[in-house]
Amino acid sequence: MTASSPSLLQRLKxxxxxxxxxxxxxxxxxxxLVAPEVAKSTAFIGKVFVSALKAVAPILVFVLVMASIANHKHGQETHIRPILFLYLLGTFAAAVVAVVASMMFPSSLVLSTHDVAVTAPGGISEVLQSLLLSVVDNPVSALMNANFIGILAWAIGMGIAIRHAGETTREVLGxxxxxxTLIVRLVIRFAPLGIFGLVASTLATSGFGALIGYAHLLAVLLGCMLFVALVMNPVIVFWKLRRNPYPLVMMCLRESGITAFFTRSSAANIPVNLELSKRLGLHxxxxxxxxxxGATINMAGAAITITVLTLAAVHTLGIVVDIPTAILLSVVAAICACGASGVAGGSLLLIPLACSLFGIPSxxxxxxxxxxxxxxxxxxxAETALNSSTDVxxxxxxxxxxxEKVQRLA
Incomplete structure (x- = not known):
């Protein structure tokens, strides 16, 4: 008896x-293209997907950041302090590159702003005041209203406090x-349906000009990532080693970046990076x-994604950004990127935190x-490839x- 062939749904799964x-x-x-009127009716599917993301994002940021800090082992910094400095420097530099590129090549998005009030901040002082008020917000209110600044502040505070709790408590938090994270993965599994509804309804309503806008946005994102990988990172490595950095840079991109590009997971690429580090004769x-x-906190690609997409929304809404505010965005993007979730698209879920700096509602x-x-x-x-290759x-x-410093002193 021959086995029945798998159905189309099983093949898709x-x-x-x-x-x-x-x-x-x-x-x-x-x-x-074929049925524009039918395509407009698929907007509901996209709205459901966006609503699911909106529901899961606040609790994701709160729990992941709190658990990460609470389960951090004492004494790690003494062994990897120079590496941590390079991680943070590289992430911040990537955010700055993204700010410059976004101002030179501004992107516009197709956004629905009906019945949504948008209040542009008056400048850096107003942004800082809003930031401080958001930090001291009630934690329940912060979660209910998706106040990501307040969520992040409470997550850090609770994580530091729970570090002194018992081992069982930290295990429960983990x-x-x-x-x-499992729930987030489940939501993201429905991304194909959500994207189908969003693309179909958007193109049917706004025309194919929206797709051209996405192509421009993607070009800015990938251009920033290439610039960081081939220019900014080599500059940082040269500053550290005082010799030609490109042999090391190209080896890391070839051995680590290519595999990370296809796995789309920094965590899945950890064994590859460990093996490459061993071959390089590192400690x-x-x-x-x-x-x-590094798979958790070294997130140059995520910083680029958060910054470029946030400034694209700012440009679309006609909000004027001054240099101090842009620098503040770079700092926030770097901090957000360090806490980006390890699941696919994790950095995207932190965009609302950066958007909140400009009064953009959830x-x-x-x-x-x-x-x-x-x-x-x-x-x-591309983001994962940049993140993972930069780790090693x-x-x-x-x-x-x-x-080399030890050898010179000897």
Whole structure:
């Protein structure tokens, strides 16, 4: 008796999320071309997906940041301090590059702003006042109203406090973090359907000019990431080693970046980076800590994504950004990126935090997140490749730099 062939639904379920998103994207474009009126009715599917993202994002930020700080082991900094400095410097530099590129090549998005009040901040002083008031917000109110600044502040405070709790408490918090991450993965599994509805309804309503806008946005994002990988990171490595950085840079991109591009997971690429660090002859007691830590906090690509998409929303809404506010955005983007979730598209869920600096409400910020998922097929792959390859690049630069310093002193 021959086994029945798998159904179309079963075949689709076996495909990777990237492939499913591409199918959803192409199906949305095709429906908008063939039946524009039917495509407009799919807006509800996109709204459900955006609403799910809006619901899960606040608790995701709160639990992941709190668990990360609470379970941080004492004494790690003494072994990897130079690497941590390079991680933070590289992430901040990437955000600055994204600010400059966004101002030179501003992007516009198709956003629905009906019945949504947008209040532009008056300048850096008003932004700082709003930031301070958001920090001291009630934690329950912060979660209910998606006040990501307040959520982040309470998560840091609770994480520091729980570090002194019992081992069982920290284990429970870690299990809670894993549970929230699982729910986020479940929501993101519906990204192909959400993107289908968003693309179909948007193209049918606004025309294919919206797709051109996404292409421009994607070009800015990928251009920033290439610039950081091939120019900014080599400058940082040269500053540390005082020699030609490109052999090391290209090795890390070839050995680590390519695999990370296709796996789209910094965590999944940790074994590759550990093996590369071993082949480079680095200190095992250093890279065994710095590589897994880098997969969590070294997020130059995420900083670029958060900054570019936030400034695209700012430009679309006609909000004027001065230089001090842009620098503040770079700092916030760097901090947000360090806490980006390890799941696919995790950095996109932190965009509302940066948007809140400019008075952009969560309803609009989540539309920007949805746009990020539409271009995420390439954006997330390139972001992961930059993040993961930089983990081993900066680990190698710091280790080799410290070894040469010791040799000179000897």
């Amino acid at each position: 076996r495909l990777s999320l990237v492939t499913q998103i591409i199918i959803g994207l192409l199906a949305g474009i095709a429906l908008a 299990d809670l973090s894993n549970g929230v 095992e007691d250093t890279y065994s800590v710095s590589i897994p830590l 309803e609009i910020a989540m539309q920007v997140v949805a746009v990020g998922f539409i271009i995420g097929v390439l954006q997330d792959s 690049l900066f680990t190698a630069a710091a280790c080799l730099g410290e070894d």
